[in-house]
């Protein structure tokens with residue numbers, strides 16, 4: 001439609017008319033989609049998405065690499081369990097705090113500066129980790145990396161969402177999670193490769209993150225700020241230039257106007273701190289509840305426990321060689337990556353809501369399969385047949401009569417011989433404090449020895465039901481990775497109005513990191529009290545709760561312009577899933593928009609305009 005020579009009000013009216021949809025209510029959201037897809041996508045937006053998603057890569061790499069590095073570090077630096085826990089959780093804790101601070105920094109200095117800051121912090125952290133002389137500096141390095149991860153995790157999805165055209169936004173933001181899981185996959189390969197280097201191997205593992213960090217920093221020196229943030233700050237000319245550069249065309253009036261109008265209309269949500277404004281604004285408050293809920297349920301469905309525990313699951317399934325287990329764990333990370341790719345493909349095809357719902361149902365079922373596998377294994381747990389003399393008397397390991405309680409005690413492991421599928425000559429022995437790969441003393445002191453037929457099992461029991469656990473693991477990754485992995489990040493990047501976007505994302509990312517910390521710190525204790533199957537049944541139950549939450553509260557955001565999404569939260573939370581709700585939500589703001597724009601001219605014009613539009617759209621719902 002030619003809008004040249006029209007006033008801004010007239011152009012908005014034409015736009016609103018197109019949006020309400022002369023083609024009927026079912027085309028309401030496709031009206032926007034089609035508009036977006038008509039523009040040939042300029043490749044520059046892919047360059048932007050790639051360089052920003054390097055932040056996701058670093059998030060994945062730095063959280064993933066630590067497990068392999070720790071195997072070497074604990075020997076070389078003689079780390080106690082407390083120090084090992086500190087080195088792993090300090091990064092996650094620092095990420096939780098800096099994600100929150102990132103919201104403030106994003107609002108004040110913009111997305112680009114925050115991405116530059118995050119990559120600078122990653123670089124410093126990586127250098128510190130690769131040259132650190134002692135465990136204190138190591139801890140400082142891990143904390144520094146955590147600060148970078150927190151800022152990157154909340155800024156990158158927002159930046160990508162703000163520069164993308166609506167029809168590609170879901171795919172490009174999901175690309176960031178693909179980079180996260182890609183980072184975890186590469187980290188596991190690096191872990192495997194350097195695990196042979198007993199001296200200083202961990203320095204390479206931890207230090208290699210400097211490469212993508214520097215690449216991102218250099219790239220962003222030349223890449224532009226988000227046009228939406230520029231407009232919000234009143235830098236109109238710059239915003240127009242950037243938008244036309246990203247779209248590769250000077251015909252960006254329509255998009256530019258839409259952003260500008262919505263900024264003018266939404267204002268800043270009132271005065272006072274942004275969080276208070278969010279909480280006192282019902283639609284945005286609802287969006288925040290949905291965003292934080294999604295992030296919480298992502299972590300409560302136990303992804304990081306399952307990933308972390310995958311090496312043990314594989315050992316249960318019969319992989320005895322430690323090195324082999326490391327490589328197979330890389331296979332787990334690879335599977336997570338491949339199925340995230342499926343998510344990138346599906347997100348614009350089936351939409352966010354259906355993808356997330358399908359994913360969480362599959363996640364709950366596969367967690368139940370995992371739990372059943374663990375339950376059957378526990379029930380067929382082999383008895384302890386011998387209590388060898390020489391066992392340290394005050395060791396708790398002497399009291400156990402079965403493998404199950406023995407393996408649940410972090411101080412003990414199960415030493416046994418094998419006859420086909422059953423074990424005999426079994427004992428429960430203290431684990432070597434330096435390496436869980438062997439007993440502290442006795443015949444399993446050298447770990448498992450195929451030649452003498454003696455095996456050492458730490459954290460698991462030999463069982464014939466291990467295939468069920470393995471099946472559960474594969475099902476879990478296949479269902480979690482395409483939906484529950486990426487969608488919380490993708491959806492959060494689009495559900496808030498501009499004035500609340502950075503704070504909303506900061507809060508939900510903070511919830512993600514806090515729940516991540518909570519689950520990883522409590523897993524072993526939960527497993528000790530509820531056993532493994534209890535823990536996985538618990539995660540499965542939490543995922544079911546997550547399903548109910550998502551089913552009732554999550555609206556579809558696919559294809560909508562960022563400026564129109566707030567309206568999806570205009571009604572009570574639990575109506576979101578009801579059929580037709582999205583049409584009702586979608587049209588209402590157009591009425592409000594028209595009323596505001598034409599109310600000052602002639603109230604009746606607006607009303608009759610809407611009436612005509614509604615008649616054209618065979619509008620059924622009561623607005």
Ligand SMILES: O[C@H]1[C@H](O)[C@@H](O)[C@H](O)[C@@H](O)[C@H]1O
Pocket residue numbers: 177180181184298303304336484485486489512516
């Ligand atoms: O979306 C990501 C992804 O699924 C990762 O695999 C996981 O480690 C993160 O915690 C999560 O936020």
